[in-house]
Amino acid sequence: MDTSVVESQPTESETTNTSMRPRPTQSEAEAAVRTLIEWAGDNPDREGLRGTPGRVVRAYREFFSGYDEDPATLLGKTFEETSAYDEMIVLRDIRLESHCEHHIVPILGKAHVGYLPAGRVVGISKLARLVEVFAKRMQIQEALTSQIADTIQEVLKPHGVGVVIEAAHQCMTTRGVRKPGVTMVTSRMLGSFRNDSGTRREFLSIIGNPRGDSNGV
Numbered sequence: 001m002d003t004s005v006v007e008s009q010p011t012e013s014e015t016t017n018t019s020m021r022p023r024p025t026q027s028e029a030e031a032a033v034r035t036l037i038e039w040a041g042d043n044p045d046r047e048g049l050r051g052t053p054g055r056v057v058r059a060y061r062e063f064f065s066g067y068d069e070d071p072a073t074l075l076g077k078t079f080e081e082t083s084a085y086d087e088m089i090v091l092r093d094i095r096l097e098s099h100c101e102h103h104i105v106p107i108l109g110k111a112h113v114g115y116l117p118a119g120r121v122v123g124i125s126k127l128a129r130l131v132e133v134f135a136k137r138m139q140i141q142e143a144l145t146s147q148i149a150d151t152i153q154e155v156l157k158p159h160g161v162g163v164v165i166e167a168a169h170q171c172m173t174t175r176g177v178r179k180p181g182v183t184m185v186t187s188r189m190l191g192s193f194r195n196d197s198g199t200r201r202e203f204l205s206i207i208g209n210p211r212g213d214s215n216g217v
């Protein structure tokens with residue numbers, strides 16, 4: 001393979017989709033984990049740690065499986081024309097497991113997704129899968145929230161979309177400022193969810209009015 005081929009650098013907005021970058025081999029990835037174990041101060045050759053690099057690499061494959069799937073394709077596949085149904089559709093308390101891109105430690109919480117269809121609906125499990133595809137990447141909660149809402153808006157073209165995520169960040173609870181019990185709430189409202197306070201109120205009331213504001217303070 002000719003490695004001297006120069007590709008254009010991704011712009012800021014393209015950096016979430018890095019699936020085109022060549023990936024290191026599994027043994028290169030395992031060697032990197034070995035280095036981190038030594039960096040932490042332990043001996044990667046001792047009994048208990050011998051299989052750890054392999055396990056960590058396999059866990060990474062699972063934690064970050066979202067890079068291998070295209071979210072728009074996932075939603076686009078199954079939409080149906082349903083002009084008869086024009087009420088709000090809400091999927092709430094979707095279990096969310098992601099990893100913060102600053103420390104690669106877990107972000108755990110729940111997502112609520114709602115939209116007001118304009119002819120197209122998707123199976124409810126597809127909304128949960130959409131959340132998962134974006135969550136299984138390295139993320140910040142604000143971007144995750146926007147990506148879910150924007151994809152629904154682009155693919156289904158509904159009257160409006162609302163996404164609210166409530167999550168705890170282990171980089172805050174177990175290191176650094178150590179604030180256990182703090183939950184960050186982020187939201188993204190589009191279309192009628194943004195413009196019509198009645199629609200927004202209905203959505204927020206269905207999902208149980210999470211406290212906090214969109215800046216997560």
Ligand SMILES: [Zn+2]
Pocket residue numbers: 100101102103104105169171172
């Ligand atoms: Zn973090």
